Amino acid sequence: MRRPIDSLFGRLALLVVAVLMLSHFAWYALMRLERSQLQTRYAVEEATFLVDAVRQHVARTPDQPLPSRVKLVDPASPDVPAASANMPPPLERFVEDVRDRMPADTQVRISPPGGPPTLWVRAATDRNWIVVPVQPLRMPRSLDRTVSWLVIIFSFAVMAALFAAWALQRPLRLLAQAVARFGRGLPVPPVPERGPRELRQLTHGFNQMVQEVARTENDRAVMLAGVAHDLKTPLARLRLRAEMMDDAKTRDGVVRDVDSMTHIVEQFLLFAHDGADRSEPVEVDAQCERVVRSYRAVASGAPIVHTELNAGPSFQLPAATLDRILSNLIDNAHAYGAPPVVVATARTPQGFTLSVSDNGKGIAAQDLISASRPFVRLDPARGGNGHSGLGLAIVERLVRRAGGEWEIGNHDGRGLRVLMSFPFEVLPRVATASENAW
Incomplete structure (x- = not known):
């Protein structure tokens, strides 16, 4: 409260x-x-x-x-x-x-x-x-006209002082809101440089920091996108040549390696993508059911995936964002966790939640903070082919870009759980973004 x-x-x-x-x-x-x-x-x-x-x-x-x-x-x-x-x-x-x-x-x-x-x-x-x-020496009365004037002057002084306090703290409140948006990975417009000199200097330094970070992120995204894009063509040629090999065993090994490299390249491109999701909002419960059903059909030998969908039709997210979140988390659970994998949604007094959990060994407490950092792979349990260490980093970026918060941890002493929370006010924003796209 x-x-x-x-x-x-x-x-x-x-x-x-x-x-x-x-x-x-x-x-x-x-x-x-x-x-x-x-x-x-x-x-x-x-x-x-x-x-x-x-x-x-x-x-x-x-x-x-x-x-x-x-x-x-x-x-x-x-x-x-x-x-x-x-x-x-x-x-x-x-x-x-x-x-x-x-x-x-x-x-x-x-x-x-x-x-x-x-x-x-x-x-x-x-x-x-x-x-x-002699003039009577009377003590001043406790309540007289002076008290009325005192109350009037005091009221005007309080109103003027409260207005001055509001004007003084307003630039600081705008700066605090901008810092909160910056911490969640959301776009931060320049904060107006108002107020006392020290506050103007602080705001100016924050605006410069945001610009430098955005420039660095943009340079990194351009570099990753360029490298990944340039690798797609030689990988396609390499796969074509592998398909023409006579030795089936060698051919299958090369094709698997090419597929792993292609998956890494696609992860690079997805991580480097920094634009807003313009896809149409869909009901999260229905889309989760479709993604899990298609996953079962394609990966018949994969561990069991259960659903516990209780959010209702009012919980909506952009289709592309939701598909990328689910695919990364389910792939991560299959690669490093143990069955069953549970995809769950719920409605809370604060908003909606979406979670993906498994029943594996989870992640050590000292590694939970670094698990979502880009290009971090926790050894030895979290190695393997076709993994670049970007899966959880991509999920974190997508969740925050959609206006939500996420929490990663081990649930009930079993397996890893990624819990994503979306406040109610995110839903009108998603619908408005979709309408603007049309």
């Missing part, structure tokens, strides 16, 4: 959202703290200004009445609040800030709770207590 967090975009999105959430939370907390401090400083400045204004008023115009909320109170009055030692931290900080702004030995008190907040101030030179109103 694919998890979104496993992808580059998923991890970038998670990182971006986490960073934005942390930064916005820190900014909001800092803004609330700064607003509280600003409120305290403003209240201190306002109270200090009012106290100084009252002192000037008393010194210059003592006969003029004071504002309604400002008054002078005799120190002996019972209304004078007592000094409180257990004030809330914001209020205690406010009192300390006001005392710092006043002359030395100034007494600063706050009216008891329950009424309008007032500040009581009396310096050493003051005859009376100066009582002035």
